[in-house]
Amino acid sequence: MxxxxxxxxxxxxxxxxxxxxxxxxxxxxxxxxHDQPGAVVAAFLLGPLSSVRHLGNVAEYATPIAFTGLAATVVFRSGLFNLGIESGVFLGGLAATAAALLLPSFGPFTPLVAIIVGAVVGSISCVIPGELRLRWDAPEMVTSLVLNFAILYAGVFFLNYYLRDPAAGSLMSYRIPADARLDRLLSGTRLNSGAIVALAACLTVGIWLYFTRSGLNLRIVGQGPAFAAHLGLPSRRIIMQAQLVGGLIAGMAGAIQVLGLYPRFSWTQLPGLGWTGIIIAILARENPFYVVPAALFLGYLQVGGDFLARDIGIPSxxxxxxxxxxxxxxxxxxxxxxxxxxxxxxxxxxxxxxx
Amino acid sequence: MTGLAIITDPATFATVLRVMTPLLIAALGILISDRAGVFNLGMEGMMLTGALAGVLVSAWTGSAWLGLSAAIVAGGLIGALMAFAVNGLGANLIIAGIAVNLAASSGTTLGLFFATGDKGMSGALRSGVMPSLDLPFVRDIPGIGPLVSGHNVLTYGALLAVPLISLMMARTAFGLRIRAVGVDPKAAATVGISVKLIQLQALVLSGMLGGMAGAYLSMGYVSWFAQDMTAGRGFIAIAIEVMGMGTAWGTLAATIVIAIAETLAITMQTFGLPNELMQMIPYVVPIVILTIWTARGRARPAGR
Structure with missing residues (x-):
């Protein structure tokens, strides 16, 4: 061995x-x-494994956070601590909704177009802090942290003035057209074709990072900036490339989450998926191949929490x-x-x- | 009401102070941790915990002051936990901060649920409110009196903390040790300073201020606790501390700028400008200021 x-x-x-x-x-x-402490632990640990449907719920929870975990991995590998992923998810979901509602239908390609629009618009949230850092030395952790909230309010403004359904009770968009929604894979769950995209994305980025020259360059720049400079690598371009890729993946996460799960866009707070992505990147030791099991594990915990809430009455x-x-x-x-x-x-x- | 009338209105001045108070206390807490080399990203979570502890304890004991004390103790305990995670377990500082925020967001929801049976709001509890302070003699001065007097006691506490912390950092042995540890922990250790102890003290102090800032939110700004009620104030406080260049007076100046921006956002809504775009202002201002300052620092490489 x-x-x-x-x-x-x-x-x-x-x-x-x-x-x-x-x-x-x-x-x-x-x-x-509790009367039966064993039952509490069993509900949490064994509940998610008890049926195919619940395993489907695990995969459903794991889908968006696999994307954000992957985004965080790429961004952190460049050596920047850019937290823009959080609002990238929000922006991606909003832009995909806008594309589905405002653009004409592209037949079977409608979801694809909406996801691409979501990814491109969502990437802004990671690109801006990266650009401010590389061009003017502004600390990316702080600027991305507050930019998340600026983007949130700009997005809520857009939702309120351009996408809002006045007939709906609270602030939410018009109904997303059926041909823009993603296919469901398992009845009784909201598991959708986005899960397959997430798996493919993790494998693709893993191959990029470990088996291509450009991925190797990114790992060198992130781990040893001085060494990278000594080698004559174009560090700034490589770092920006990573912010862009991370932002695109974050935007995709939001787009797929909204098109796969919700009938309307109704986020008026940051969804928190970006922070979970950071946790996944840490659990996966910033390795794209490990992002999938790490995301499934957090999905498993979440479904276990749902069991606690439903069967035992302890909040998830x-x-x-x-x-x-x-x-x-x-x-x-x-x-x-x-x-x-x-x-x-x-x-x-x-x-x-x-x- | 015209724009000028709003600016000169004593109510506007009071709003600036109300908005300022939690941000200033939290930013001063981050300042202490930052100077000791243990940047406190968990401030948001400490504030949230303090806000809940204040509401629960003041409702149980009937005393707002006991609520405030509980908030301060709770924040300090989280600071101690964070110091243990970083210096005891060897966890990453930033990750420890994120973990504190996550745990506090979930933990306060659980705490509220087990205390009241409600997950969202503490409206059913009869919790206390920190009193306002009428300054004797000062309030009788025509013109200035009504402006300066009659604010929340924690607002005066926050303003008083600025010179106190400035003096502590600059003129006391403790402040000197904090700065020494922050600049070069190895050199500080060689002259006999316990780096771990100083960082523990700094994080506990930082947490105590965070708890106090949270108590102001739930026992002054409003009189209840709501899920995730800090709403990113701990993160704005981080931006304020960085804008303040690591000094208490700089932090005060940055807080005033942000508080005025936020007050403008609140008052401009009355002119029919879109609420959401106004809410962006306090988040965009720190990005612009930080970028300008770092860009200028880059132009003159001598710097600090």
């Missing part, structure tokens, strides 16, 4: 053990006051606490860089080398 693979498996096993411990640690205080917000704790635990170098762990990995490698 390949020793690097085995060492990787050790890390994976530790990660899984840490995640399991964290889930139980957060869940037990909520389970103990428990999932937020679980996720926050997992975020800290899997990035804790005290666990993953612990001398005992490093010794173990070194010993495995040495045994392999001796054989």
């Amino acid at each position: 390949n020793r690097a693979l085995l060492a990787g498996l050790v890390r994976l096993a530790i990660t899984l053990a840490v995640i399991a411990a964290v889930i139980l640690a957060v869940l037990i205080p909520f389970a103990l006051p 917000e428990v999932v937020g606490l679980v996720t926050a704790a997992i975020m800290l635990a899997v990035t804790a170098s005290a666990i993953f860089q612990h001398p005992a762990v490093l010794r173990l990995i070194r010993r495995i490698r040495r045994v392999e080398a001796a054989q």
